[in-house]
Amino acid sequence: MRSWPARAAASVLVLGGGCAPLPAAVVVIDIPAQAPTAPEAAPAAPAAQPAPTLLGHWEGEGVQESGPTWTMVVDVVALGPGVCGRARYPKEPCTADWICSKRSDGRTLQAREHLTSGQEACVDDGEMTMEVTPAGTLAWRWTGSGEAAHAELTRTPARR
Numbered sequence: 001m002r003s004w005p006a007r008a009a010a011s012v013l014v015l016g017g018g019c020a021p022l023p024a025a026v027v028v029i030d031i032p033a034q035a036p037t038a039p040e041a042a043p044a045a046p047a048a049q050p051a052p053t054l055l056g057h058w059e060g061e062g063v064q065e066s067g068p069t070w071t072m073v074v075d076v077v078a079l080g081p082g083v084c085g086r087a088r089y090p091k092e093p094c095t096a097d098w099i100c101s102k103r104s105d106g107r108t109l110q111a112r113e114h115l116t117s118g119q120e121a122c123v124d125d126g127e128m129t130m131e132v133t134p135a136g137t138l139a140w141r142w143t144g145s146g147e148a149a150h151a152e153l154t155r156t157p158a159r160r
Contacts, residue, residue, distance in 0.1 A: 013115025054130060055079065058117045058138050060153035062089070072140075072151055075158065076130075081105040084111055098128070107132045113142070123147055 085098035126144025
């Protein structure tokens, strides 16, 4: 059996001739029960979250491959060439500037460390790489003077 769509109303018009009788004609006009609606817009895609940036204050524990550990307090201050970070190693006590030679993409950074104090306690002029991990921490790797070290630093509010 054929199903017909529901109709809200139907109009019937009977047409007849003037003086002479003519057979009646019937015209049916269908009016849909609901007016067609515009298709619903697809839900908007969630806004992409910006990738975490290296810029900021980071703290954690450095570990030298030969065993020693130390506290690291780091401020990554720029993503371009020049001084891009400053580090303090309070237990040693040493401080350093990190010098970048090229622009960073905001997630990874390569730099050379130059001590500004504590040259007698810390190794100077090492190469390092840093990368923001999916967990939002900063993976730090350092090599210099036959030594290697690493750390996983956590973003913290800058202390004054």
